[in-house]
Amino acid sequence: MKKFLIVGLGNIGLEYSNTRHNIGFKILDHLVKKNKALWEVKKLASYSSFKKKGKKFVMIKPTTFMNRSGKSVKYWALKEKINIENILIITDDLHLPFGTLRLRGKGSAAGHNGLKDIESELNTPNYARLRFGIGQQNKPFDQVKFVLDKWNKNEEKDITKRIEICTEIVIAFGLEGLNNTMNKFNGK
Secondary structure (H helix, E strand, C coil): CEEEEEEECCCCCHHHCCEHHHHHHHHHHHHHHHCCCCCEEECCEEEEEEEECCEEEEEEEECCCHHHHHHHHHHHHHHCCCCHHHEEEEEEECCCCCCCEEEECCCCCCCCHHHHHHHHHHCCCCCEEEEEECCCCCCCCCHHHHHHCECCHHHHHHHHHHHHHHHHHHHHHHHHCHHHHHHHHCCC
8 A cells, every 4th residue: 555644844832733833733633634533642743644545644743843853754754664755744834925835846945944854864855845835024024933923813714725725735645646736736
């Protein structure tokens, strides 16, 4: 059975639960609930899985904090014997307007410390990532404060719809492949 490792990035702890930086966790929470799966606390991550059309989706929310996510990703990829081309990282992106979704098969960390750590642990930037735009503020502004702030009222109105699209992207990634999924969803 072909397996996929879906990683939502975020920070553990209630104080971070509804912040912009935790959109990866929020998307996976929705995906797990939608597929009637459950979370378990395991080594270096909250872990869940479900099967769909002969494919197994393994989901993790690293418990190592955002900036050390690579250790968890590497551990679970090796433990579950999942090839790098079947790994998808879901993360926030400060440089994309709110709600913009961008799926890529590789790329730079673009200053994102969680992605930098994953790249370091996997020894390559060649892994798929789904970036969720969290909006841009007028410069200068405190980037750390912005990403760790809660969603504003306007964002809250649209976030559920965007999260639902993200779950469709994750399933398509596993069932239809990266290129077909990029063609289907990027730019929409």
